[in-house]
Amino acid sequence: MSPVGYISHADCGSHDTGWGHPEHVGRLRAIPRALREDAELFHLLDHRESRHASHEELALAHDSAYVAQVEALAEQGGGRLDADTVVSAGSWLAATAGAGAVLDGIDAAFGTGPRRSFCAVRPPGHHALHANGMGFCLFGNIALGAHYARAKHGAERVLIVDWDVHHGNGTQALVEQTANIRFVSMHQWPWYPGTGAASDRGPHRSVWNVPLPGGQAREQYVSSLLRAVDAATAGFTPDLILISAGFDSLAGDPLGNFTLELDDFDRLTMELVSRAEQYCGGRLVSALEGGYAPDRLGVACVRHMRALL
Secondary structure (H helix, E strand, O other), X not given: OOOEEEEEOHHHHHOOOOOOOOOOOHHHHHHHHHHOOOHHHHHHEEEEEOOOOOHHHHOOOOOHHHHHHHHHHHHOOEEEOOOOOEEEOOHHHHHHHHHHHHHHHHHHHHOOOOOEEEEOOOOOOOXXXXXXXXXXXXXXXXXHHHHHHHHHHOOOOEEEEEOOXXXXXXXXXXXXXXXXXXXXXXXXXXXXXXXXXXXXXXXOOOEXXXXXXXXXXXXXXXXXXXXXXXXXXXXXXXXEEEEEEOHHHEOOOOOOOOOEOHHHHHHHHHHHHHHHHHHHOOOEEEEEOOOOOHHHHHHHHHHHHHHHO
């Protein structure tokens, strides 16, 4: 088996939202705790500490004034960007490390490897907009990665797959103006943030939104997402696949009503690995988004990494 990168940074734990917030540090701590239960996998992974994304790199997806606002707010001890989205004193280092992890995974994929990586990071990213944070997210880690892969590594075509239970409105907004970045999002509908209608294909028809009600049979979610991925790659061979890996689509998550189980994420991961092998030499980078039942999240991430192998 080829090694898989496991990329994180201790600074991601310094984003202090408070224990009463759904997106608290216990989510991240659950991943190494679960990984210790799988000693074989622990030794198969290529453990890497991420760098911090620079201002210039963040500006590939975000307004420079907004980037400076987040940094200044952290330096002042923190505050809120909206009712849900916290900036603490440690959030600048956490958010830049989270973005840097994705960029490091992409550098590895286009360099000497590993070709596939999972980025265990927080805060999440797929709701962050060009000049605003929202929905627990500060910077659009995966959208930034798509633009970075094109700018730094000459990747012409990038496919993003988002299986978080919430629509990746930020990712869509940050990539839909670029025709050769295709975005597939399966999400609960109607649900936060209220975007992601199937009819919303973006200005270049490069977006495949798959809105589905909660409480459906597991297979409906899996097959619907895979059909959308195949539609998005018809006549379009990506040079890189990026995954917004939100595990709040697991059954029982407090912020979603999907019914997916761990086996379903095994299958989805392996299906996307198979497509990455077919299309782009196996280049695939995933990053943690949602998932708000920490113990279950930790196990799901470990299963996801094993399936990446």
